[in-house]
Amino acid sequence: MEAGFLQHGRFQALLDVLHGCGYRCIGPQVRDGAIVYDALSTCRELPQGVRDLQSAGSYRLERTSGLRYFGWANGLQALKPMVFAPEETLWRVQRADDGALRFSASRPSFANLAVIGVRACDLAALALLDRHFLGTAVADPCYAARRSGMFLVAVHCSDPSGSCFCASTGDGPQASGGFDLALSELDEGFIVETGSARGADTVAGLGLEPVTASQRDAAARQIDTARARQRRGLPSRDLRAALVSNPEHPRWEQVAQRCLACGNCTSVCPTCFCHAVCDSMELDGSAGAHARIWDSCFTAGHSQIHGLTVRPDTRTRYRQWLTHKLGSWHEQFGRSGCVGCGRCISWCPAGIDITEEAAAICSGSSDG
């Protein structure tokens, strides 16, 4: 619901309100040549006047003369690391003096996060992670602890990158739900929409101005442009059948020649949720800890079952990534696992493009 207009120069007031409500604010910032989410204390840390140039295997930032905070598409990671930590202790064990083992669940508490600058694709991916981690009879306690209390400030996309294709998956560029607040950034300020009661409470005291018709038009136009500018896309039909009926397609071998089986794609993918477990022990054997760490279907361990590695080569591992993401994800979650963020394309050191591979396999063509 439209709440009003916030002048660009007053953005800090929004952060102050969120800080005042006890949230730890997280926002996009430039670090080491990329946009990353990090703790945000003032709006001066936001990537003002920055745009991202993304293509297969390449990510660069460039200065612009603009003053917008969100004139770029996306950064290294979506919300995944904030809710599904890359490394996390699940339980600890202690050996008592009588030799008995005492197990205890690790239940750390987390600050409530307010995340600023969330994209439509990030929200779509978060909804999928929610279904995976919370949508079963036993919710994942670590995920639940991090996720609950999270306040989400979305910003509709005005500047998709060369890798984006959220328009073709139906997940963007406009955020359609799952946020507390959503912003349309114009040169002079922000149209503020509320998506929840606490979102409305947060902006109630901000002294928002009425939105003019021309501001509303400008916001709608930039969404249309953002949609029209996207050059990549997944075929709009359901790819399940084509993928699973082509296990011996020569394209799998061709992509395996280029693929490094490095797991960067699954690590940056905002919906991939695979993990491995590892145990550590004190040197004297008196205590230990059991942790989960991000894993990937590109590792050998991912398909290791009692001494047998079911997917020993890159051909079968790449096939697993695509047939799960775009195929069996439908059976699990009722939709594909791809929200069109383009990260796996940009952050692949080999520059492999999931949309090209899917098109080649699903169209029956094997060249390239």
Next chain:
Amino acid sequence: MTLPNPGRKPRVAVHKFSSCDGCQLALLGLGEDLLQLSTLVEFVHFAEAGPVDPGAEVDIAFVEGSIGTAADMERIREVRAKSRFLVAIGACATSGGLQALRNLAGGQAWIRAVYPRPAYVDCLATSTAVSRHVQVDFELWGCPVSSRQVTVALRALLSGVQPVEERDKVCMECKRSQMVCVMVARGLPCMGPVTRAGCGALCPGIGRDCYACYGPAENANAEALARRMEASGIPSAAVGRRFLSINSASPPFFAAGIGRMDSHD
């Protein structure tokens, strides 16, 4: 193979072959943990730390260094015969190390070029991994190995289980640490996508490209990475040198590197 409980403090030896001694520092540099370790095991041979008894029978032998001389070849067999569980530590012991670069040229030519009295130097034409000579029960890669990996392996052996091999690519550690990829964001020729994890992605963490000191990961597609580097404009011979470095004698790196050394940039 796992180590059966000997029913007493396990006896440990640390042997040195052709190497710089740096990997032994993974043990010596443990600080307080080293004191604790010495209450758990008995170091019967560890020349750099004091005890010297190279011929002792031991439960666990750590072997640092490559096989570079005829005497090394002889001695590694004796070490094997006296050790129940043999762990090769470091790039030298696992792949032949930096000194395996001499395998690529006439070893004797180097000796004549470097030493004023080459007749005193008695070494083989090649430097090779310990596993080329005797059965190795576990390998820890790296130049140098990490203290963490050495103690984790030792702890597993003390518990009577086979240590877990870390064989994924450095990229997995790099992404878990949420570092910005230096290859994608800066175009640096990072070796992370073919290199074995274990260092915690140390180099990308300080903004430089991994140079593969941990050797090849499992299922390393070295040829694809080499082609990708060439496509980014790096001359073939320079790409070849990335692979023919600390672990030049490891098969995947050798295969990707050797053909590229004929061209000169």
